[in-house]
Amino acid sequence: QALCFQIDKLDKAVAAAHTFSVANPEHMEMRQNLEYYKMMAGVKDTDFKDLEARPHMEEFRMGVHFYTEEQFEPAIGHFEKALEEYFLADTECRALCEGPYDYDGYNYLEYNADLFQSITDHYMQVLNCKQNCVLELASRPGQSTPIEDFLPAHLNYLQFAYYNIEKYQEAIECAKSHLLFHPTDEVMNQNLAYYEAVLGEERAKPVAFRENFQKYVNRSVLEKELLYFAYDVFGIAFVDPDTWTPAEVMPKRLREKQKVERETAARITEEIGNLMKEIEHLVDEKTKDSLEIAKMVREGGPLLYDDIIVSMISKSLNGSQRVVLDGVILEEECRELHHLSNTAASFGDGYRGKPSPHTPNEKFQGVTVFKALKLGQENKVPLKSAHLFYSLSEKVRRVIESYFRLDIPLYFSYTHLVCRTALEDKQEDREDLSHPVHVDNCILNSEALECVKEPPAYTFRDYSAILYLNDDFEGGNFIFTELDAKTITAEVQPKCGRVVGFSSGSENPHGVKPVTKGQRCAVALWFTLDPRHSERERVQADDLVKMLFDSEETQSTQDEKAQKKSSSAEEHPTSEATQMEDRETKEGQTVAAVLEKDSTELPANAEVKVSESSSVHNSNTSQEPQQQDPTTATDAALDSSNVKDEL
Template sequence: MNRGAVRPGLFSSAALLPLSTDESSFPPYDLLFDTAVEAYYKGDWMTVILNMERALRNKAAIRRVKAHCRIICANQSAFGEPLSSIVVTIPGAGSVEDLGFFQKIMKRADCVNTCESDKIGPPTIHKITEDVDLEFKKRTPYNYLQVAYFKINKLDKAVAAANTFFLANPDHMEMRQNLDYYRMMSGVQEEDFKDLEAWPHMAEFLAGKRYYSSDSFGLAIDHFEAAVEEYFSADQECRALCEGAYDYDGYNYMEYSADLFQSMTDHYMQILNCKQSCSVELASTAGKDKPFEDFLPSHFNYLQFSYYNSEKYEQAIECTKTYLLFHPEEEVMNQNLAYYSTVLGEDKAAAIPARQVVKQHIQQSLLEKELLYFAFEVFGITFVDPDSWTPADIMPLKLREKQKADRETAARITEEIGNLMKEIETMVEEKNKESTDIAKIVREGGPLLFDDIKITMSSKQLNGSQRVLLDGFISEGECRELTRLSNAAALKGDGYRGLPSPHSPSESFQGITVLKAIKFGQEGTVPLKSARLFFDMSEKVRRVLESYFRLDSPLYFSYSHLVCRSAIDEKQDDRDDLSHPVHADNCLLVSELNKCIKEPPAYTHRDYRYTHTHTHTAHAYNIGVSSKSHHAPLSLRPFSCSGCVLMTNQQRRSLRNQQRRSLRNQQRRSLRNQQRRSLRNQPKQSLKTQLITQKIKKRMRSRQRIGQKNKLLKRVKNLC
């Protein structure tokens, strides 16, 4: 917990918004949110808490009011009632039924507007921008609340707010650290880690699952039954809230033009789509990537088995029959029903019906699906059924045939992709074989040039190629001298784009290059012998690597960097990171070939990386060196001040391109010469075989090209 993240401030009484008029009795929650955020940056924690909590309450209240008004107005102005005021057809005015329909629409609109205005004021006050709405969906208010509560030592509320935010933002590392910190604090209980935004039906369902898993079937029944009741209340509210304004996609409202019935169809299909999505929304919970599968039917699956274990067979039969409304052909559940009926008695079991509320829910949902599929087929309004229990015959035959054709196409594409991946794998294997052959050209194991240097681990022990672990590269005295150089001249964040802690927040890094060291030496800031030692060590590394790997071409420096890292005292608790582990250099990943190419725009690229570590001083000495025979270095200039030349970016790019072209040509010539030398050393029979093989490959490629041309000519003739 970083208590210093917020500027400290004196506690003061909260300045809530005035409530003198009717319109201000229910202030919009975006205004309350902004007031709380301003108070947060002033350190006025009580104002943060009072306004942010009120913003959350007002948002929830607006949701409830809108749902309530739409539900009661639907009941008061239900369709289908005869209109006493209209008894005869009016010539030229349309049918009586149409007039009656629109009269009901207008009455319902008036009812909803009056209801909402009476309870929360004019609707325009509560129109919220998408940005603020997104902040509430991300549960951002709880991030502010947890800090404010922590500042006034309300730990139980701080923990609940932090946990509520983290469940919706599981990748938020700072909040994860805060929660770990809270768990270590005295006075914090496990029950304090609540989800303040949890749906009531979801909380009951999860509690029921816990008791079900522990074989406490009586308690599980209570929670699952409560979950079913809460589910239908939440479903009714969710469906009512779908009856809002038409949601234009981006700026298409500027081009949208439709007649009365087309615009009604578009809007109503959008509403039905939203209502169908309620089953997904209600099956979702914070902290879970995907919604629960078959969520509503699963309640009755748990209930039938819980009632059976409680020897309540009538209720078990009721829940089993209810589950079979969703999946009538499920074999296991039909066997359960047969068993329960045998135990209770066939006649008595037959008289027990499935739950009526579920029957009505399924009937309404299926009617909505039929309308949506009709709109999909006729108007092209896309509908993706969210439920797995929908009978197949609900979808029109043409759509079923189209979906079948789409599945077959998808399967064919998948097969083609699979074949393509096999070809790529073959290419990768061939490429790896070529790389292995080239790698053999580098013959490690050459002389180390210095008696003090010893090989600790070779490439084989390090599980790779062109790797070596050497000991005794520098002496204790030289190491202390480099440490003094770093302490005197190294800058924090040098070489890491100015970031003092680029790898771990628990450590700070400081570094210096050879060029800077020599400049400081010339200025007298550091001893010139220290800068010279740094340069000599870099040169020593280059010579040893050239010799040990028996390279045919010289190595050139990309850069030399002396880096020291220091632990930050207050950030060492509960560390489990690897600080700055040894790693490969950045490169351009070609995933199809399983290769990483060391070329720009990768941040750095080099062929060999030398790291020296010392257990007492805890510093790393990194030297990047590049080989002409491998990849182009960032700079072919050795670290000699007399050779430093200032160039413009354009000149530098031109020089770099020139160097790359030169290096590529040298690489090709070097590889051809090596292949020729290799062929000369092989037996004549092998050489002859290889030459024959090359001729055969050339003929095959030629025939393939001829075959491709013939196919193309045939296609052209057919088109003509």
């Protein structure tokens, strides 16, 4: 890029700089160069291209982009092209593995083997190389880890994209192909059953999986069996790059050996971790006071409404950027929204119809602001209640923005009125959570104690809040945890008018304890500081409110004027032309505080199982299927999906 810049070939200089920056995103000097190029005359946006972009990865990236925008037809085209390019790249990668034996440096000087041992060593090296093509093709420049389950992820995206454009035969084909990799995937099997029911048994029966995937899986399994045999008998190490490999492929003796090794490694890691925690604790104690003071100064802005009180702050919640507010809405407002949730909400809303997205022991239902307003417009729910939902969500946004002293405005990212209902016959010996511990804007890896801020996480979310509507249920407490998703740092009991607000990053892993009896209702809100990611439905809701309530006020005023004119004409027939019109007035809402319960801080330890699911879920043909974003099956895929992480 430097040489091209010197000879005034800016397009090539920009492309070279961009290519280097993609592979080395932390390189500060190159980032500065790119900023400089952006300000130069004659430089076009199209000049910023990756010269080393791999066709299959570029097509996959474009497919994810269109999928996220819910443009399913172009997404399908890119995913299908990505598969075509993937198999070409896989063939090339495997061919390159069939080169001379790699002696690993100068080991050839000491290598001494007979014919059969030499053949075995070389062939195992070739097979190992071919297996690792999976990692090679799933790797991205600038990323330390490859995309997990990369090839099956294409099929996961495709089956749901085809479903959305009502191409059920293709959806069945992709679902069956995906099941070649994960035959016990419960949700994908339910997707398949739904597609077959919609298409009809006679038309669905002949549809089979794609043959190239069956050949791919069979070949890969045979290679793994040979590699594991060599590992077991000759000690030639093999690390399986795939997550879908059937357990029986590995010899039993080797499985038991690896189990012992894992347990030993886990014990050593735990001991080292405990030692490191002690050291960190000593260091943290010295800096804790100054950090807490800085956080407290930043938080604690005005609450804007006299009746709202701060019940708990970050310090009492054992974390940072956390707050519990009470008296945000009135009892009657809670009851009205609770009634709206049971009138307007549909099962699995936000999850394309999946009635139990987080746990099979509870029923989930919800409704968005725009959907509630549309139902109100159609007289299916009280329009007043829908407008209250709209207004109170805006109230919470303003309070959170003010309390955390944000310099730029918060925008709605997603708003959802949700209820979780305990299923009476499924509460015995229950150990799961109502919502597993997670972080709102990054992928939580509780074992590695890290949170990766990349898709499919909603990386643009900056603050979150939950407005609770009731407390007449058992369980369902909100919890903050450490990054291990097990150690509870604070616990908050829901009640009418209470709001829990917090920043959406890795500093605030959170979840919901199981609802064991009754129904727990709340308004879940996520906010972003980036207007480019503001909620599209919110803009539609703003327009609908303006249309509905401006027209209502106009009609009401006209009716009032007509009535006054009629009355005046009867009493003073000669003075009709001199009647004065009343000024229009707008009604405002007053909000009073209702303080009933004190928040509860219960630091404790709890075992939390983090569960994820992908794809569509619905075994009932009368409901639409639901899919969480397929990238939940890839752990680090390129973009996000339709799933909403309800709190």
